Amino acid sequence: MQPEPDLHYLCRPTEPREAALPVEFLPATDFLADEPACRQLWELVSTQFRTRSKFLAVWAGVRYVAVHRAADGSADGFLLVNAPVNWQIDYVVVRPDARGKGVAAALVTETVNQAHRRAVPYVMLTSRAGLKNLYAGCGFTPVAGGADPPLTAGPAGH
Numbered sequence: 001m002q003p004e005p006d007l008h009y010l011c012r013p014t015e016p017r018e019a020a021l022p023v024e025f026l027p028a029t030d031f032l033a034d035e036p037a038c039r040q041l042w043e044l045v046s047t048q049f050r051t052r053s054k055f056l057a058v059w060a061g062v063r064y065v066a067v068h069r070a071a072d073g074s075a076d077g078f079l080l081v082n083a084p085v086n087w088q089i090d091y092v093v094v095r096p097d098a099r100g101k102g103v104a105a106a107l108v109t110e111t112v113n114q115a116h117r118r119a120v121p122y123v124m125l126t127s128r129a130g131l132k133n134l135y136a137g138c139g140f141t142p143v144a145g146g147a148d149p150p151l152t153a154g155p156a157g158h
Contacts, residue, residue, distance in 0.1 A: 004128045004129055005128075005129050006126050006127065006128060007126070007127065007129050008124065008125075008126050008142065008143045009124065009125050009126070009127065009135045009140040009141065009142055010122055010140060010141060010143045011112055011122065011123045011124075011138070011139045011140040011141070012122055013112050013113070013115040013120060013123060013139070014116070015116065016116055016117075017109050017112065017113060017138070018109075019105075019106045019109040019110045019113065020102045020105065020106050020109075021068055021101075021102055021106035022068070022069075022106075023066050023067065023068050023106050023107055023109075023110035024066070024067045024068075025064060025066050025067075025110055025111070025114045026065050026066075026067060027063065027064060028062045028063055028064060028065055031065040031067065034067075034075070036075070037067060037074075037078075040074065040075050040078075040095070041065075041078045041093070044093045044094075044095060045091065045093060048093055049093075055091065058080065058082065058090045058091070059080075061082040061090075062080045062081065062082060062090070063081055063082065063083035064080075064083060064111075065078060065079070065080055065081070066078065066079040066081070066107045066110055066111050066114075068098070068103045068106055068107055070095075070098060076094065076097070076098040077094040077095065077098060077103035077104065077107050078091065078092070078093050078094075078107070079091065079092045079093075079104075079108065079111055083120070085120075085121070086120060086121055086123070086124060087111070087115050087120050087122070087124070088123075088124050089108070089111060089123065089124070089125035090125075092108065092125075092127075094107075104134060105137060105138060108134070108135065108138040108140075109138050109139075112138060112139055123140075124143075
């Protein structure tokens with residue numbers, strides 16, 4: 001069986017969308033102060049992805065972490081943002097017991113909302129084709145050939 005192909009996705013944040021669940025959007029330095037959440041993120045990355053070394057390489061550029069918390073306050077969903085000019089979503093990971101409850105969509109939606117507030121021109125990500133509906137529902141469209149958008153510091157929508 002062949003692996004599912006990756007698609008490149010692009011979103012131009014033009015207006016805020018309602019996130020179905022509350023999400024904390026934290027600078028990476030603030031996230032690092034939450035040791036239990038850091039441990040949970042590492043556990044999920046270690047068990048859900050085959051590339052821990054890629055995660056460690058990506059972490060150096062992470063500027064923001066979106067976090068969803070379960071009713072008991074424990075972190076159960078994470079999204080990492082690399083943010084030079086345009087934002088790159090590098091990991092979206094949700095605890096298995098929290099899947100199917102809209103956590104990933106809320107993380108992505110809140111990240112796009114934060115990009116809109118900060119006038120970020122584009123938000124990009126690469127993910128499995130099977131997650132196309134999730135990302136389309138959050139305002140992303142697949143980009144043919146994975147072409148990068150132009151680097152620009154102008155406000156979103158321009």
